[in-house]
């Protein structure tokens with residue numbers, strides 16, 4: 001598949017390769033939605049009905065960027081703290097498991 005608007009074919013930060021891409025939902029202006037996923041987690045999206053000047057947008061940054069690593073480290077610590085609080089709670093086990101299941105993939 002050839003994407004017309006997303007030119008980046010490997011992550012500009014770490015060089016990770018494309019693992020998935022799509023081109024679908026053509027708009028009345030003739031342009032298609034495009035998406036490209038990289039092995040490092042970066043996602044670039046082109047939506048011709050949103051955004052300024054119809055430029056591709058990075059919707060999820062490379063996980064190897066120092067800023068992303070710092071953000072993910074803080075998020076992981078917060079998740080661990082929440083799990084610890086839930087584990088210590090005297091609430092019923094069904095509720096606790098449901099609560100953890102809901103926040104696991106946030």
Ligand SMILES: [Zn+2]
Pocket residue numbers: 011012013014015016038040041042062063064
């Ligand atoms: Zn990357």
